[in-house]
Amino acid sequence: MYIVFEGIDGAGKSTQIQHLKEWLIESGFKTEIVVEPTNSDVGKLIRKILRNPNATNENTQRTLGLLFAADRMLLMDEIEKKENEKIAIISDRSFYSSLAYQKPFEWIKEINKYVKKPDIVLLLDLDEKSALSRIEGEDTFESDEFLKNVRKNYLKMAEESNFKIINANTGENRVKLEIKRAIAPYFEICVSGIIE
Template sequence: MYICLEGIDGSGKTTQIKLLESWIQKCGIDVLRVFEPTDNEVGKLIRKLLQNPDAINENFQITLALLFAADRTVLMRDITEAEALAKIVISDRSFYSSMVYQNDSEWIAEINKHAKQPDLVILLDINPETAVSRCDGMDSFEEQNFLASTAKKYLELADHQNFMVVNANNGINKVHDDIKRIVAHKLGMCI
Protein backbone atom coordinates (compact mmCIF):
# COMPACT_ATOMS: atom_id res chain seq x y z
CA MET A 1 0.00 0.00 0.00
CA TYR A 2 1.15 3.49 -0.90
CA ILE A 3 0.07 6.12 1.66
CA CYS A 4 0.73 9.80 1.12
CA LEU A 5 0.48 12.69 3.56
CA GLU A 6 -0.18 16.02 1.91
CA GLY A 7 -0.52 19.55 3.27
CA ILE A 8 0.96 22.99 3.13
CA ASP A 9 4.42 23.70 4.49
CA GLY A 10 4.31 23.64 8.29
CA SER A 11 1.29 21.32 8.50
CA GLY A 12 3.22 18.64 10.40
CA LYS A 13 3.69 16.07 7.64
CA THR A 14 7.24 15.11 8.61
CA THR A 15 6.37 14.65 12.28
CA GLN A 16 3.24 12.65 11.52
CA ILE A 17 5.00 10.45 8.96
CA LYS A 18 7.66 9.50 11.52
CA LEU A 19 4.96 8.67 14.07
CA LEU A 20 2.97 6.68 11.52
CA GLU A 21 6.07 4.79 10.39
CA SER A 22 6.89 3.85 13.99
CA TRP A 23 3.32 2.72 14.70
CA ILE A 24 3.09 0.56 11.56
CA GLN A 25 6.47 -1.03 12.32
CA LYS A 26 5.29 -1.83 15.87
CA CYS A 27 2.38 -3.65 14.20
CA GLY A 28 4.97 -5.89 12.50
CA ILE A 29 4.77 -4.40 9.01
CA ASP A 30 7.81 -3.23 7.05
CA VAL A 31 7.75 0.40 5.96
CA LEU A 32 9.54 2.46 3.36
CA ARG A 33 9.41 6.20 4.09
CA VAL A 34 9.96 8.49 1.10
CA PHE A 35 9.68 12.21 0.51
CA GLU A 36 9.52 14.75 -2.26
CA PRO A 37 11.78 16.21 -3.33
CA THR A 38 14.04 13.17 -2.90
CA ASP A 39 17.72 13.00 -1.97
CA ASN A 40 18.78 12.15 -5.53
CA GLU A 41 20.52 14.73 -7.73
CA VAL A 42 17.27 16.08 -9.17
CA GLY A 43 15.78 16.40 -5.68
CA LYS A 44 18.85 18.24 -4.43
CA LEU A 45 18.58 20.68 -7.33
CA ILE A 46 14.90 21.26 -6.50
CA ARG A 47 15.73 22.00 -2.85
CA LYS A 48 18.34 24.52 -3.96
CA LEU A 49 15.97 26.21 -6.41
CA LEU A 50 13.18 26.44 -3.83
CA GLN A 51 15.36 28.83 -1.84
CA ASN A 52 15.49 31.29 -4.75
CA PRO A 53 13.23 34.32 -4.15
CA ASP A 54 12.01 34.01 -7.76
CA ALA A 55 10.78 30.44 -7.19
CA ILE A 56 7.17 31.58 -7.10
CA ASN A 57 7.22 33.37 -10.46
CA GLU A 58 5.51 31.68 -13.42
CA ASN A 59 8.56 30.78 -15.52
CA PHE A 60 10.38 29.39 -12.50
CA GLN A 61 7.26 27.36 -11.67
CA ILE A 62 7.39 25.63 -15.05
CA THR A 63 10.97 24.57 -14.41
CA LEU A 64 10.12 23.35 -10.91
CA ALA A 65 7.09 21.40 -12.15
CA LEU A 66 9.22 19.58 -14.73
CA LEU A 67 11.94 18.84 -12.19
CA PHE A 68 9.41 17.52 -9.67
CA ALA A 69 7.93 15.25 -12.36
CA ALA A 70 11.41 13.91 -13.18
CA ASP A 71 12.22 13.41 -9.49
CA ARG A 72 8.91 11.60 -9.02
CA THR A 73 9.61 9.25 -11.93
CA VAL A 74 12.82 8.09 -10.27
CA LEU A 75 10.99 7.66 -6.96
CA MET A 76 8.36 5.40 -8.58
CA ARG A 77 10.98 2.64 -8.91
CA ASP A 78 11.56 2.63 -5.14
CA ILE A 79 7.82 2.60 -4.42
CA THR A 80 7.15 -0.28 -6.83
CA GLU A 81 10.02 -2.34 -5.40
CA ALA A 82 8.84 -1.76 -1.81
CA GLU A 83 5.27 -2.74 -2.65
CA ALA A 84 6.54 -5.94 -4.32
CA LEU A 85 8.14 -6.79 -0.95
CA ALA A 86 4.79 -6.17 0.83
CA LYS A 87 6.06 -3.00 2.49
CA ILE A 88 3.83 -0.07 3.30
CA VAL A 89 5.14 3.04 1.56
CA ILE A 90 4.58 6.32 3.37
CA SER A 91 5.30 9.43 1.35
CA ASP A 92 5.75 13.04 2.35
CA ARG A 93 4.00 14.57 -0.68
CA SER A 94 3.12 13.25 -4.13
CA PHE A 95 2.13 14.75 -7.48
CA TYR A 96 -0.85 16.32 -5.72
CA SER A 97 1.57 18.85 -4.25
CA SER A 98 2.46 19.99 -7.74
CA MET A 99 -1.27 20.26 -8.53
CA VAL A 100 -1.70 22.88 -5.79
CA TYR A 101 1.71 24.57 -5.61
CA GLN A 102 2.17 25.07 -9.35
CA ASN A 103 -0.35 26.54 -11.77
CA ASP A 104 -2.05 24.84 -14.73
CA SER A 105 -3.25 21.62 -13.13
CA GLU A 106 -4.11 20.04 -16.51
CA TRP A 107 -0.49 20.35 -17.66
CA ILE A 108 0.75 19.16 -14.24
CA ALA A 109 -1.46 16.07 -14.57
CA GLU A 110 -0.05 15.41 -18.05
CA ILE A 111 3.63 15.60 -17.05
CA ASN A 112 2.92 13.39 -14.03
CA LYS A 113 0.83 10.79 -15.85
CA HIS A 114 3.45 8.11 -15.13
CA ALA A 115 3.51 8.82 -11.40
CA LYS A 116 1.86 6.17 -9.27
CA GLN A 117 -1.32 7.31 -7.56
CA PRO A 118 -1.35 6.79 -3.79
CA ASP A 119 -3.82 4.24 -2.43
CA LEU A 120 -4.59 6.61 0.44
CA VAL A 121 -4.06 10.37 0.69
CA ILE A 122 -4.31 12.06 4.07
CA LEU A 123 -4.48 15.84 3.90
CA LEU A 124 -3.27 17.67 7.00
CA ASP A 125 -5.40 20.81 7.02
CA ILE A 126 -3.98 23.62 9.13
CA ASN A 127 -4.46 27.32 9.67
CA PRO A 128 -1.88 29.09 7.44
CA GLU A 129 -0.83 31.40 10.31
CA THR A 130 0.06 28.39 12.44
CA ALA A 131 1.84 26.76 9.50
CA VAL A 132 3.99 29.84 8.85
CA SER A 133 4.99 29.98 12.52
CA ARG A 134 6.34 26.43 12.16
CA CYS A 135 8.32 27.10 8.97
CA ASP A 136 11.96 28.07 8.91
CA GLY A 137 11.44 30.62 6.12
CA MET A 138 14.07 28.97 3.93
CA ASP A 139 12.03 28.88 0.74
CA SER A 140 9.79 31.28 -1.13
CA PHE A 141 6.63 29.26 -0.56
CA GLU A 142 6.62 29.75 3.22
CA GLU A 143 4.59 32.97 3.12
CA GLN A 144 1.15 33.27 4.72
CA ASN A 145 -0.86 34.54 1.72
CA PHE A 146 0.67 31.96 -0.59
CA LEU A 147 0.06 29.15 1.92
CA ALA A 148 -3.54 30.31 2.45
CA SER A 149 -4.17 30.13 -1.29
CA THR A 150 -2.47 26.72 -1.47
CA ALA A 151 -4.47 25.38 1.49
CA LYS A 152 -7.68 26.40 -0.29
CA LYS A 153 -6.54 24.57 -3.45
CA TYR A 154 -5.77 21.46 -1.37
CA LEU A 155 -9.29 21.44 0.09
CA GLU A 156 -10.82 21.86 -3.36
CA LEU A 157 -8.68 19.00 -4.67
CA ALA A 158 -9.56 16.87 -1.64
CA ASP A 159 -13.26 17.15 -2.49
CA HIS A 160 -12.65 15.76 -5.98
CA GLN A 161 -10.06 13.12 -5.07
CA ASN A 162 -11.64 11.70 -1.89
CA PHE A 163 -8.71 12.56 0.36
CA MET A 164 -9.08 11.91 4.06
CA VAL A 165 -8.81 15.33 5.71
CA VAL A 166 -7.37 15.61 9.22
CA ASN A 167 -7.51 18.78 11.30
CA ALA A 168 -3.80 19.47 11.87
CA ASN A 169 -4.57 22.40 14.20
CA ASN A 170 -5.05 19.83 16.96
CA GLY A 171 -2.14 18.63 19.07
CA ILE A 172 0.42 16.17 17.71
CA ASN A 173 -1.05 13.20 19.58
CA LYS A 174 -4.63 13.91 18.49
CA VAL A 175 -3.54 14.27 14.87
CA HIS A 176 -1.56 11.01 15.14
CA ASP A 177 -4.59 9.20 16.61
CA ASP A 178 -6.79 10.48 13.78
CA ILE A 179 -4.26 9.27 11.19
CA LYS A 180 -3.93 5.88 12.89
CA ARG A 181 -7.71 5.40 12.76
CA ILE A 182 -7.79 6.16 9.04
CA VAL A 183 -4.85 3.87 8.24
CA ALA A 184 -6.07 1.06 10.50
CA HIS A 185 -9.46 1.13 8.78
CA LYS A 186 -7.83 1.06 5.32
CA LEU A 187 -5.56 -1.85 6.32
CA GLY A 188 -8.27 -3.73 8.23
CA MET A 189 -6.31 -3.47 11.49
CA CYS A 190 -7.35 -2.71 15.05
CA ILE A 191 -5.78 0.24 16.84
Protein backbone atom coordinates in the same frame (compact mmCIF):
# COMPACT_ATOMS: atom_id res chain seq x y z
CA MET B 1 0.24 0.00 0.26
CA TYR B 2 1.31 3.48 -0.86
CA ILE B 3 0.33 6.13 1.71
CA VAL B 4 0.91 9.82 1.02
CA PHE B 5 0.92 12.77 3.38
CA GLU B 6 0.03 16.11 1.83
CA GLY B 7 -0.39 19.64 3.18
CA ILE B 8 1.21 23.05 3.17
CA ASP B 9 4.62 23.55 4.79
CA GLY B 10 4.35 23.63 8.56
CA ALA B 11 1.38 21.23 8.73
CA GLY B 12 3.44 18.63 10.62
CA LYS B 13 3.88 16.01 7.92
CA SER B 14 7.41 14.91 8.91
CA THR B 15 6.46 14.41 12.56
CA GLN B 16 3.28 12.48 11.78
CA ILE B 17 4.97 10.33 9.14
CA GLN B 18 7.48 9.20 11.76
CA HIS B 19 4.67 8.44 14.24
CA LEU B 20 2.79 6.41 11.62
CA LYS B 21 5.90 4.46 10.61
CA GLU B 22 6.61 3.52 14.23
CA TRP B 23 2.98 2.46 14.81
CA LEU B 24 2.83 0.30 11.68
CA ILE B 25 6.13 -1.40 12.56
CA GLU B 26 4.84 -2.06 16.10
CA SER B 27 1.74 -3.56 14.48
CA GLY B 28 3.88 -5.99 12.47
CA PHE B 29 4.14 -4.27 9.07
CA LYS B 30 7.34 -3.62 7.15
CA THR B 31 7.36 0.10 6.48
CA GLU B 32 9.62 2.63 4.77
CA ILE B 33 9.50 6.38 4.23
CA VAL B 34 10.16 8.19 0.96
CA VAL B 35 10.39 11.96 0.58
CA GLU B 36 9.77 14.31 -2.33
CA PRO B 37 11.97 15.83 -3.55
CA THR B 38 14.31 12.82 -3.35
CA ASN B 39 18.09 12.82 -2.91
CA SER B 40 18.63 12.25 -6.63
CA ASP B 41 20.53 14.87 -8.66
CA VAL B 42 17.16 16.24 -9.80
CA GLY B 43 15.91 16.36 -6.22
CA LYS B 44 19.02 18.25 -5.10
CA LEU B 45 18.45 20.81 -7.85
CA ILE B 46 14.84 21.24 -6.70
CA ARG B 47 15.99 21.89 -3.12
CA LYS B 48 18.46 24.49 -4.37
CA ILE B 49 15.79 26.31 -6.38
CA LEU B 50 13.35 26.23 -3.45
CA ARG B 51 15.83 28.29 -1.41
CA ASN B 52 15.73 31.05 -4.03
CA PRO B 53 13.73 34.20 -3.14
CA ASN B 54 12.00 33.92 -6.54
CA ALA B 55 10.82 30.36 -5.88
CA THR B 56 7.14 31.33 -5.86
CA ASN B 57 7.07 33.28 -9.13
CA GLU B 58 5.18 31.79 -12.05
CA ASN B 59 8.11 30.76 -14.27
CA THR B 60 10.04 29.21 -11.40
CA GLN B 61 6.95 27.29 -10.33
CA ARG B 62 6.59 25.91 -13.86
CA THR B 63 10.26 24.90 -13.84
CA LEU B 64 9.74 23.21 -10.50
CA GLY B 65 6.69 21.44 -11.89
CA LEU B 66 8.85 19.83 -14.60
CA LEU B 67 11.66 18.98 -12.19
CA PHE B 68 9.29 17.45 -9.64
CA ALA B 69 7.70 15.30 -12.38
CA ALA B 70 11.16 14.06 -13.44
CA ASP B 71 12.25 13.39 -9.85
CA ARG B 72 8.98 11.56 -9.17
CA MET B 73 9.38 9.28 -12.18
CA LEU B 74 12.81 8.26 -10.85
CA LEU B 75 11.11 7.37 -7.56
CA MET B 76 8.45 5.13 -9.14
CA ASP B 77 10.76 2.12 -9.62
CA GLU B 78 11.75 2.26 -5.96
CA ILE B 79 8.11 2.44 -4.82
CA GLU B 80 7.04 -0.46 -7.05
CA LYS B 81 9.95 -2.60 -5.87
CA LYS B 82 9.09 -1.99 -2.20
CA GLU B 83 5.42 -2.72 -2.81
CA ASN B 84 6.34 -6.03 -4.46
CA GLU B 85 8.27 -6.86 -1.29
CA LYS B 86 5.08 -6.14 0.73
CA ILE B 87 6.56 -3.03 2.31
CA ALA B 88 4.16 -0.21 3.23
CA ILE B 89 5.42 3.03 1.69
CA ILE B 90 4.78 6.31 3.49
CA SER B 91 5.57 9.29 1.29
CA ASP B 92 6.12 12.89 2.27
CA ARG B 93 4.28 14.44 -0.71
CA SER B 94 3.32 13.15 -4.17
CA PHE B 95 2.15 14.57 -7.49
CA TYR B 96 -0.76 16.15 -5.60
CA SER B 97 1.78 18.62 -4.19
CA SER B 98 2.64 19.72 -7.71
CA LEU B 99 -1.06 20.11 -8.52
CA ALA B 100 -1.49 22.25 -5.39
CA TYR B 101 1.66 24.36 -5.73
CA GLN B 102 2.34 24.66 -9.46
CA LYS B 103 0.18 25.68 -12.39
CA PRO B 104 -1.49 25.52 -14.83
CA PHE B 105 -3.35 22.59 -13.29
CA GLU B 106 -4.09 20.63 -16.50
CA TRP B 107 -0.47 20.86 -17.66
CA ILE B 108 0.85 19.65 -14.28
CA LYS B 109 -1.65 16.80 -14.46
CA GLU B 110 -0.44 15.89 -17.96
CA ILE B 111 3.28 15.79 -17.10
CA ASN B 112 2.50 13.55 -14.11
CA LYS B 113 0.14 11.18 -15.93
CA TYR B 114 2.50 8.17 -15.66
CA VAL B 115 3.05 8.57 -11.94
CA LYS B 116 1.54 5.97 -9.61
CA LYS B 117 -1.48 7.16 -7.65
CA PRO B 118 -1.41 6.66 -3.87
CA ASP B 119 -3.72 4.15 -2.18
CA ILE B 120 -4.42 6.62 0.63
CA VAL B 121 -3.89 10.39 0.82
CA LEU B 122 -3.85 12.06 4.23
CA LEU B 123 -4.21 15.84 3.95
CA LEU B 124 -2.96 17.59 7.07
CA ASP B 125 -5.01 20.75 6.84
CA LEU B 126 -3.69 23.90 8.51
CA ASP B 127 -4.47 27.57 7.92
CA GLU B 128 -1.70 29.60 6.31
CA LYS B 129 -1.10 31.93 9.28
CA SER B 130 -0.50 29.02 11.66
CA ALA B 131 1.73 27.36 9.05
CA LEU B 132 3.88 30.47 8.62
CA SER B 133 4.28 30.85 12.38
CA ARG B 134 5.48 27.23 12.60
CA ILE B 135 8.09 27.61 9.84
CA GLU B 136 9.32 31.03 10.98
CA GLY B 137 13.10 31.18 10.78
CA GLU B 138 13.35 28.40 8.19
CA ASP B 139 14.55 29.00 4.63
CA THR B 140 11.21 29.83 3.08
CA PHE B 141 9.92 32.61 0.88
CA GLU B 142 6.31 31.50 0.87
CA SER B 143 3.85 34.27 1.60
CA ASP B 144 0.52 34.30 3.36
CA GLU B 145 -1.30 34.71 0.03
CA PHE B 146 0.70 31.97 -1.70
CA LEU B 147 -0.02 29.41 1.03
CA LYS B 148 -3.67 30.47 1.15
CA ASN B 149 -4.00 29.58 -2.55
CA VAL B 150 -2.14 26.30 -2.11
CA ARG B 151 -4.40 25.31 0.79
CA LYS B 152 -7.46 26.18 -1.31
CA ASN B 153 -6.14 23.93 -4.11
CA TYR B 154 -5.58 21.08 -1.65
CA LEU B 155 -9.09 21.32 -0.21
CA LYS B 156 -10.61 21.32 -3.69
CA MET B 157 -8.64 18.20 -4.65
CA ALA B 158 -9.52 16.56 -1.34
CA GLU B 159 -13.19 16.95 -2.12
CA GLU B 160 -12.82 15.59 -5.66
CA SER B 161 -10.39 12.75 -4.88
CA ASN B 162 -11.61 11.53 -1.49
CA PHE B 163 -8.56 12.44 0.62
CA LYS B 164 -8.69 11.83 4.36
CA ILE B 165 -8.66 15.37 5.78
CA ILE B 166 -7.01 15.68 9.20
CA ASN B 167 -7.25 18.94 11.15
CA ALA B 168 -3.56 19.69 11.81
CA ASN B 169 -4.31 22.45 14.30
CA THR B 170 -5.52 20.21 17.14
CA GLY B 171 -2.17 19.26 18.66
CA GLU B 172 0.36 16.55 17.81
CA ASN B 173 -1.26 13.73 19.82
CA ARG B 174 -4.78 14.38 18.55
CA VAL B 175 -3.53 14.47 14.96
CA LYS B 176 -1.65 11.21 15.53
CA LEU B 177 -4.84 9.60 16.85
CA GLU B 178 -6.93 10.75 13.88
CA ILE B 179 -4.32 9.38 11.47
CA LYS B 180 -4.39 6.00 13.21
CA ARG B 181 -8.17 5.93 12.92
CA ALA B 182 -7.97 6.75 9.22
CA ILE B 183 -5.28 4.18 8.45
CA ALA B 184 -6.28 1.25 10.73
CA PRO B 185 -9.03 -0.21 8.46
CA TYR B 186 -6.62 -0.53 5.51
CA PHE B 187 -4.29 -2.70 7.57
CA GLU B 188 -7.05 -4.47 9.52
CA ILE B 189 -5.60 -3.17 12.75
CA CYS B 190 -8.06 -3.26 15.64
CA VAL B 191 -8.96 0.30 16.60
CA SER B 192 -10.58 -0.61 19.92
CA GLY B 193 -7.32 0.17 21.68
CA ILE B 194 -7.10 3.60 20.10
CA ILE B 195 -8.64 5.91 22.65
CA GLU B 196 -8.65 9.65 23.09
